[in-house]
Amino acid sequence: MVSLFLWRYAAEQERLYATTSLRFAEALTEEEMQAVTAYQSDADHDSRIYASFWGQNTAMVKAGDGRWEDDVTCIGFCGEAADCLPARYLRGGAPGSTGKTCSISDGLVQSIYGSVWMEGLQIELAGEFYEITGVFSAEDKVVLYPSRQRLTCAELRGVSKDTPMADVEQWRTSAGLPAPQWIYYGPQRVMIVQFLCWLPGILTVAVLLIAWIRMSISWGIFARNVLWFFLATGGALALPVLLHALPGWLIPSQWSDFSFWPDLLKTIVKNDGAWKTAVRYWRDYARF
Incomplete structure (x- = not known):
């Protein structure tokens, strides 16, 4: 239900914020x-x-x-x-x-x-x-x-x-x-909203993986190691695909720059606040 609500909201955002x-x-x-x-x-x-x-x-x-x-x-x-x-x-x-x-x-x-x-x-x-x-x-x-x-x-x-x-x-x-x-x-605002739409599914999968790993502790050492090996291999193979799917402005030029994402979040919040006080009032206050 949360995902359905978020995707409907994302579709409306895509209609309203289709331009730069x-x-x-x-x-x-x-x-x-x-x-x-x-x-x-x-x-x-x-x-x-x-x-x-x-x-x-x-x-x-x-x-x-x-x-x-x-x-x-x-x-x-x-x-x-x-x-x-x-x-x-x-x-x-x-x-x-x-x-x-x-x-x-x-x-x-x-x-x-x-x-x-x-x-x-x-x-x-x-x-x-x-x-x-x-x-x-x-x-x-x-x-x-x-x-x-x-x-x-x-x-x-x-x-x-x-x-x-x-x-x-x-x-x-x-x-x-x-x-x-x-x-x-x-469009970048829309991409962020669309990413948030996947969070309920991502959290569900994460909880299931954690439960699966905790359950595997009681297994035999061979079965447990096989499971963990496949999970680690799958994560390593999925990471390049995930990074390739992300837009360039979400990836720092240096991974050692730990202030990149906090600064990016501050910029997004600042621009969004300026947007809500701008001339295009109907996108935030008018009924469509």
Whole structure:
């Protein structure tokens, strides 16, 4: 039961944290966005990383019949909408990367229209009219729409699981972007959660092995030594396979560095705390 709960949680984490997230101190300029677009469309480089960008602000949103809502969280994105807001849609779907379309949260559509029926409806945002393509589940008042203005965050797909830091830095410098304020490695978080899913099984096997070894003490010396020999041989053969399955960032460059894993744990906890206070509030507080 514990494993089932953990695997369901891991599947949800994999949906929410599928990208490596970069947060910039200032909004990207149009020249920087053009440089990124040119870099990603250039067939001469072999980068497997693709980025989507987004930013948010608060503004007034008006309905077609004169009703309006103030202090609405407006999220503009450029690229893949699902990478910028991995929401669950109650009706319809995400807007396209271009055009005057948008999707809105359940909380906003209920406050403006009183239902989730939104076919053919429009909203007015900053003097522009956007056709609603879908309603996603979130209690707060949120609008998702295509934009190239005030983009402060990047979502990267294709980052290596073994060398994420080097991949992000190489892609950033090649794309001509400034150094980010902070980076959140979502797929690495998912890997840690998936590893925790195996802990109940690992602990069960460990308890059974300990019980088996204690029981073998009363056996004859030949049977006991044979059992222990096979257990030791199996452990020695399994160790290289286990190390090969681990990502490179979990393995220290020197095994004598006993502070490697405590320092890594502190870094993970620190970054996770910063993430929960960041702009992407819906991944921790909104209902999906």
